[in-house]
Amino acid sequence: MVLLIGSGTGILLAQPPDGLQRGQSLYREHCMDCHGTAGKGDGPKAPFLSPRPGNLVSAATSAKTDKELLRTIAQGKPRTAMPGWKEALPEEDQQAVLQYIRSLIQFSRSPTATPPTP
Ligand code: HEC
Numbered sequence: 001m002v003l004l005i006g007s008g009t010g011i012l013l014a015q016p017p018d019g020l021q022r023g024q025s026l027y028r029e030h031c032m033d034c035h036g037t038a039g040k041g042d043g044p045k046a047p048f049l050s051p052r053p054g055n056l057v058s059a060a061t062s063a064k065t066d067k068e069l070l071r072t073i074a075q076g077k078p079r080t081a082m083p084g085w086k087e088a089l090p091e092e093d094q095q096a097v098l099q100y101i102r103s104l105i106q107f108s109r110s111p112t113a114t115p116p117t118p
Helices: 002-013 019-030 067-076 090-106
Strands: none
Touching: 019 090, 067 090
8 A cells, every 4th residue: 555655656756757748838839828837727828818728737638538628629619719630730640749738637736735635
């Protein structure tokens, strides 16, 4: 049990592995202005958009499957500022950027305090 907790913490503190670096640079180049550095939907362009860009580390987005999110990335989201990327990015780049978004969920520390144990 102690061992499990130990290794879990190790994973949380680790830097994103090399495979994610491509996703990270793609994200910084194409997505960060709207979705924000940490994916919280607070990029510099966000205040000027309605509806506001999604919080990619929200429970609602996390719960969506890779397939659903890849579809949104490829085709954009109707009636929002979210553009479709299928012309601009090859499929493996769309996947790399999705992996990076998933890693933000895993690696970011939640600003909300852990709920008290009953
Ligand atoms: C011009 C601003 C803008 C840019 C650039 C942008 N997005 Fe978005 N994105 C939005 C908006 C607005 C939404 C819709 C709001 C929502 O889904 O909550 C959205 C929604 C999404 C969603 C759907 C979230 C969900 O829960 O369904 C994903 C995934 C996403 N964006 C990924 C990306 C990726 C990856 C990039 C870069 C390749 C990117 N976005 C670039 C504005 C932007």
